[in-house]
Amino acid sequence: MSRLVVVSNRIAVPDGSKASAGGLAVGILDALKTTGGLWFGWNGDISAIEEEDNDDLDIIKHEGITYASFPLNQNDYDLYYCQFSNTVIWPAFHYRLDLVEFQREAWDGYCSVNEQLAQRLLPLIEPDDILWIHDYHLLPFAAALRKLGVKNRIGFFLHIPFPTPEIFNALPPHNELLEMLCDYDLLGFQTENDRLAFLESMALLTPLQEQGEKRHRAFGRTFATEVYPIGIEPDSIKEMAEGPLPPKMAAMKRELGDAKNIIACERLDYSKGLPERFLAYEALLENYPQHRGKIRYSQIAPTSRGDVQAYQDNRHQLETEAGRINGKYGTLGWTPLYYLNQHFDRRLLMKIFRLTDVALVTPLRDGMNLVAKEYVAAQNPQDPGVLVLSRFAGAANELTSALIVNPYDRDEVAAALDQAITMPLEERVSRYNDMMAVLRKNDISHWRESFLKDLRAITPRSEDRAAGDNVATLPRRA
Incomplete structure (x- = not known):
């Protein structure tokens, strides 16, 4: 050969x-x-x-x-x-x-x-x-x-x-x-x-x-x-996601209790739609006040191409929006949005994905977006989380059982988040199985x-x- x-x-x-x-x-x-x-x-x-x-x-x-x-x-x-x-x-x-x-x-x-x-x-x-x-x-x-x-x-x-x-x-x-x-x-x-x-x-x-x-x-x-x-490699992702949790993660899980955790993770890039995503989360808190104090949104976004001005501007915008949303809706006992401008080891990320109830993957335009696929593969088959996915990500052509949204429509994204947070187990399992079948067929x-x-x-x-x-x-x- x-x-x-x-x-x-x-x-x-x-x-x-x-x-x-x-x-x-x-x-x-x-x-x-x-x-x-x-x-x-x-x-x-x-x-x-x-x-x-x-x-x-x-x-x-x-x-x-x-x-x-x-x-x-x-x-x-x-x-x-x-x-x-x-x-x-x-x-x-x-x-x-x-x-x-x-x-x-x-x-x-x-x-x-x-x-x-x-x-x-x-x-x-x-x-x-x-x-x-x-x-x-x-x-x-x-x-x-x-x-x-x-x-x-x-x-x-x-x-x-x-x-x-x-x-x-x-x-x-x-x-x-x-x-x-x-x-x-x-x-x-x-x-x-x-x-x-x-x-x-x-x-x-x-x-x-x-x-x-x-x-x-x-x-x-x-x-x-x-x-x-x-x-992706679904079995490799599953292996990384399973197993005992590091002590800090175990403590975080105990701290969350019954609160629903929304996760988003990508490098800091204007194509990922992070400012629009922050505003959609704000719309969730505004339009569905019953979730206040009972959810947490964690945005992981390590710095990328920090010497390009557009990326510097994007980072400053996110820092401003995160502070404004937390100042508006947070309480002494509850911080609604955690914005982490740092890198996480990939193995640790898969465990974090498995612990979270909703993944918010809403790029304005993306070739594929492997994070969406990795999130699904990392889930517990008996109690999987829900994927909210932009229609403008290539993955939306395959993961049709995700909640597909227009990332420019903050109210639509907020409604999808509400649906994800309240989705019954039977529907979550059905959507997960549909997506896993696709991931296994079209793997790396x-x-x-x-x-x-x-x-x-x-x-x-x-x-x-x-x-x-x-x-x-x-x-x-x-």
């Missing part, structure tokens, strides 16, 4: 710690362990100064996997990561054109880093390798590899949403980005809406020829598209194996027909 090469912006370099890896890392590691392979990406370090010989890779071999990582110099980090990736692509793809700050220098830096990474990876690629590239930091990566003569199969998976043409085509380099994406053999998306949005954006700019089911030709290249909703292994099976089915460019084109053929879906 051909070797797998995974490329992502950050990689999980083994460091000997026992910290649990996230779902995506687990999925990638399992794939690499099965076939043997290479994981290539930034190690998270930033060089203080740019050095001429800063092209060396840090290569580690561990349990049959080769990890090749490197630092970024400060200039590349600023232009490629902070500016273009996170102040252009991220806000635009999450439907926030108002937060886009496009600078031509940042676009040039973004392309330059992708070219540098392609040059660093090139000596490590073997003729029979298949390459699996991940996420929005690396949209031009296949184009950079093709310029260097790479003919291997190259697949790409987008973990975030793909915006509608009205949003995407507002980006100054939208034409260049679309043409670069055609250098991938297979483009994977979280939802069918994302896949169609990509194709619609393409069709508005250049002739798009359909060459079979989910096979397309544009800019002189043939490529395939498909939907691969990313999953299914996501990984489906993508790689489809990518391997594509003829490598080195074996193309005389016309010199690649033949992107996907198996028919059942």
